[in-house]
Amino acid sequence: MKKVKVKNPVVEIDGDEMARVIWHMIKEKLINPFFDIDIRYYDLGIKKRDETEDRITVDAAMAIKEIGVGVKCATITPNADRVREYNLKEQWKSPNGTIRSILDGTVFRKPIIIKNIPPAVRNWKRPIIIGRHAYGDIYKSTEYIVEGPGRAELVFTPEKGEKVVIEMHNFKGKGVIMGIHNLEESIRNFALSCINYALSERVDLWFGAKDTISKKYHGFFRDIFSDEVEKVSHKFKERGINYRYLLIDDAVAQVIKSEGGMLWACMNYDGDVMSDMVASGFGSLGLMTSVLVSPDGKYEFEAAHGTIVRHYREYLKGRPTSTNSIASIFAWTGALKKRGELDNTVEVVRLASEIEKAVIETVEDGIMTKDLVPLASPPVKGYALTEEFIDAVASRIKKTIGG
Ligand code: NAP
Ligand code: MG
DSSP: OOOEEOSSOEEEEEOOHHHHHHHHHHIIIIITTTEEOOEEEEEOSHHHHHHTTTHHHHHHHHHHHHHSEEEEOOOOOOOHHHHHHTTOSSOOOOHHHHHHHHHTOEEEEEEOOOTTSOOSSTTOOSOEEEEEOOSSGGGGOEEEEEOSSEEEEEEEOOSSSOOEEEEEEEESSOEEEEEOOOOHHHHHHHHHHHHHHHHHHTOEEEEEEOTTTOTTHHHHHHHHHHHHHHHTHHHHHHHTOOEEEEEHHHHHHHHHHSOOOEEEEEOHHHHHHHHHHHHHHHOOGGGEEEEEEOTTSOEEEEESSOOOHHHHHHHHTTOOOOOOOHHHHHHHHHHHHHHHHHHTOHHHHHHHHHHHHHHHHHHHTTOOOGGGGGGOSSOOSSOOOHHHHHHHHHHHHHHHHHO
8 A cells, every 4th residue: 555645744742651651552553554744752751851850851752843743642740650650750741831931822622522422411412612811810820828917909010100009908907819810822822823713723712801891901802813813813713703702601501502613712711611511411421632832833632531541550450441442543633634724735634534434434343442332422332442443443544545
């Protein structure tokens, strides 16, 4: 079989534990036999990060910045237990956090829809994609416990000019205070990433906030969004997509009643909460993909799940596992489709789409891993082991493209 040549390089970021095990199976059975790719490989497995004092994470992020497209396996974010378990020099920072701040990107989570894995919400037919702003608000807040009567004030001291003092509350007794902030540049970049994503995926863009109550803070977000959308309104028209601003509570109600098929841009806290609601509504974490998009159009694709430790422990004991590889496969096909789109190589896009189709049809034929079995309708008997599922997909691809 002649391989399809991918014109420009792709950055591959390797990871940890069970995610790394399936990563290698996917590459060997579903990617390497079909594509000829100039891979720029970065091993972000915990050992390598420790050896390089985490420089490899920065190098990988810089490579994506240069090359434009990357694909990443799930990695361990070490906590104290992990430092002991892997005998690490330090509790290295989250690789995703490092890469996200270097690319200044936004993460979009998108579920994979399969006919016989119906979502919990009956009318959801198309993916609901969540874009979460990842800077500020309560995640960078200053808090204070008020122990007794006194006046709380908001004070801003400009570099030049008069101090601004606004009274927050005159406390008669105990209470609590929080100060939050955000940055115009960060909000604007978030809006731009969301606009890029909506245009490139041809989906409506929704943004929800509570500007009726928070006229300045939430209003600031609303105005930046409408300002940026306004600048490219002709592109929205060309693509046949719409922008909708909603109050956040209305957005929640409308999303539940909808068929899906929109990008829902969320402020930091809303995105944290809503992405978990949408993910569980669509079924397994094994069906949730994620892509980091920078405001200047660099992409990093991954699965939303972690390193699946429990399965890895079973695997190390030599026991059979049934780990869902679908989101990781779609990370690869997502990266290849984007590469093909940027390079203008239709055959790359077409083949990557064939692989996605083969995955979906395999599940629709009733071949699936254990996590999907309780969700399947009609019900299925039995489940495929980790490697059996990938093999079933590989043979289906060979059948379609061979015949
Ligand atoms: P996790 O790896 O996502 O796994 C949590 C549980 O969800 C698993 O034990 C499994 O449930 C189920 N699950 C997740 N993915 C699955 C799949 N593909 N197939 C079947 N079942 C799946 O989350 P975690 O245990 O909280 O985190 C483990 C490690 O991953 C941590 O070190 C964390 O730092 C890291 N992490 C990395 C990323 C990333 O790199 N993007 C994201 C999140 C977490 P059952 O055990 O019930 O089968
Ligand atoms: Mg959360």
